[in-house]
Amino acid sequence: MAVRLVHPDHGETVVAIDHLDGRLITLLAREPRIGVLEASRRLGVARGTVQARLDRLQATGVICGFGPQVDPAALGYPVTAFATLEIKQGQGADVRGHLATVPEVLELHTTTGHGDMLCRLVARSNADLQRVIDKVVGFEGIVRASTAIVMENPVPLRIIPLVEQAAQE
Amino acid sequence: MAVRLVHPDHGETVVAIDHLDGRLITLLAREPRIGVLEASRRLGVARGTVQARLDRLQATGVICGFGPQVDPAALGYPVTAFATLEIKQGQGADVRGHLATVPEVLELHTTTGHGDMLCRLVARSNADLQRVIDKVVGFEGIVRASTAIVMENPVPLRIIPLVEQAAQE
DNA sequence: GTTCCGCTGGTCAATCTGTACAGCAGCAGG
DNA sequence: CCTGCTGCTGTACAGATTGACCAGCGGAAC
Numbered sequence: 532m533a534v535r536l537v538h539p540d541h542g543e544t545v546v547a548i549d550h551l552d553g554r555l556i557t558l559l560a561r562e563p564r565i566g567v568l569e570a571s572r573r574l575g576v577a578r579g580t581v582q583a584r585l586d587r588l589q590a591t592g593v594i595c596g597f598g599p600q601v602d603p604a605a606l607g608y609p610v611t612a613f614a615t616l617e618i619k620q621g622q623g624a625d626v627r628g629h630l631a632t633v634p635e636v637l638e639l640h641t642t643t644g645h646g647d648m649l650c651r652l653v654a655r656s657n658a659d660l661q662r663v664i665d666k667v668v669g670f671e672g673i674v675r676a677s678t679a680i681v682m683e684n685p686v687p688l689r690i691i692p693l694v695e696q697a698a699q700e
Numbered sequence: 701m702a703v704r705l706v707h708p709d710h711g712e713t714v715v716a717i718d719h720l721d722g723r724l725i726t727l728l729a730r731e732p733r734i735g736v737l738e739a740s741r742r743l744g745v746a747r748g749t750v751q752a753r754l755d756r757l758q759a760t761g762v763i764c765g766f767g768p769q770v771d772p773a774a775l776g777y778p779v780t781a782f783a784t785l786e787i788k789q790g791q792g793a794d795v796r797g798h799l800a801t802v803p804e805v806l807e808l809h810t811t812t813g814h815g816d817m818l819c820r821l822v823a824r825s826n827a828d829l830q831r832v833i834d835k836v837v838g839f840e841g842i843v844r845a846s847t848a849i850v851m852e853n854p855v856p857l858r859i860i861p862l863v864e865q866a867a868q869e
Numbered sequence: 870g871t872t873c874c875g876c877t878g879g880t881c882a883a884t885c886t887g888t889a890c891a892g893c894a895g896c897a898g899g
Numbered sequence: 900c901c902t903g904c905t906g907c908t909g910t911a912c913a914g915a916t917t918g919a920c921c922a923g924c925g926g927a928a929c
Contacts, residue, residue, distance in 0.1 A: 547776070548775065556768055556770060559767065559768045560767045560768060563765050563766040563767045563768070564766065566884090566885060566886080567885080567886075568884085568885060568886080569885090576907075576908085577907060577908045577909065578886095578908095578909095579888095579907075579908075579909085580906080580907055580908075582886090582887085582888095583906080583907085591774060592771055592774040593770060593771060593774045593775060594768045594769065594770055594771075595769050595770070595771050595774075596732050596768075596769045597732040597733065597766050597767070597768055597769070598728065598729045598732045598766070598769060599725055599728045599729060599732070599763045599765075599766055600763065600764050600765045600766070600767060601725060601762060601763055601764070601859045601862075601863060602761055602762060602763075602764050603859065603862060605715050605760060605761040605762045605764075606715065606717065606762060606862065606863065606866045607715070607716070607866060608862065608866075611809070612811075613782075613809070613811065613818055615848075627854040627855070630854075630855060631854065631855050633861075634861035634862045634864070634865045635862065636855060637855075637857060637858060637859065637862070638853075638855055638856065638857045638858070639853070639854050639855035640780070640782070640850045640851075640852065640853050640854075641850070641851045641852040641853075641854065642781075642782065642848035642849060642850050642851060643848055643849045643851065644846065644847065644848035644849070645846070645848070646848065649782055649848060649850075650855070651857075653862065677813065677814070678813065679784075679811035679812055679813035679814070679815065679818060680811060680812045680813070681809040681810070681811050681818075682809075682810045682811060682812065683809065683810040684807075684808070684809050684810075685796040685799075685800065685808050685809075685810065686796070686799060686800050686805060686806075686807055686808035686819070687807065688806060688807045688820075688857075689806060689807070690770045690772065690806065692802075692803035693770075693772060693775065693777065693803045693804065693806070693822065694770060694775065695803070696803045697775045697776060697777075735915090735916060735917080736916080736917075736918095737915080737916060737917080738916090745876075745877085746876060746877050746878065747877095747878090747916095747917095748876075748877075748878085749875080749876055749877075751917090751918080752875080752876085
């Protein structure tokens, strides 16, 4: 059963999930098209149980949606890159706003370490990547950018192993 | 209409999507729970059209699934970090296999540039991150690792702006 | 002109959903 | 021991949705 807890160290709200929650999430991840009824059959529990678990998982924020997963490569953007940006003092907010307007910026984080920001880019080709980088970097406030082009993706974004680990407890 | 094309430069299969496809994906991303019937009402087209479009988008790989989106923070892993790894020559495959077994590694890419690999990690706390990094790096073949902790995430992983751009054409 | 293809608007049976209910079991508190 | 609470089960119901069809229509290509 998913239960809201308060982390003893940080006071953040976390949610403890049990084995059934874990199996449910894993099942949904593997076969997203099945409905509540079919899921209850697979898991060997009553339909109402699955419904209640799902409602709770969404209410607690563990599951934040079932949006379609779109493959940028299939859309014509097969090149992925990560850019580390160095930002001029005090320009952070402007840069964030700028990057948010660039469709090819799929993700942006502010980080500790050598750079100040890390963003994930896609482009139509290696040549097109230059255009994207110019668009990203062509903004006052960005001092320097270093880009790493993704060649292979041995582990695509995943969550199931973590869910299973979290469900162990 | 989503149509398979062959990219003139690379020979890769890409898919051109039209405005209706774009609206459909955007709609599904915004309100994932609506069904085909409701979507057809919102888009002002026949139900069969939406069904056909969806089938085609999935067949062409543009939409690769509707899996649940799980928030690691809600599961008790509020700390995200990116680690750049330098790999000893010829150890790539072993390192990939090792990292794939670590649940806290959500994503792994091999890249050009200073490092050889870039991976996304989560941890229960900053202190716990040390444990995760030790687990990741404690493997022969990894020469050096540099980690950037994520402080803020101004642009969460998104795809809609790109879909809208792709749908313009 | 003819053919192909996609969109429309309609139907059909089968299934699923949301909701509700009573019964039962485990657990904590008194 | 009894009580109250919570969660799971099995069931029921009306209403909505799904997948599958079909004939007709229009635009684009040959």
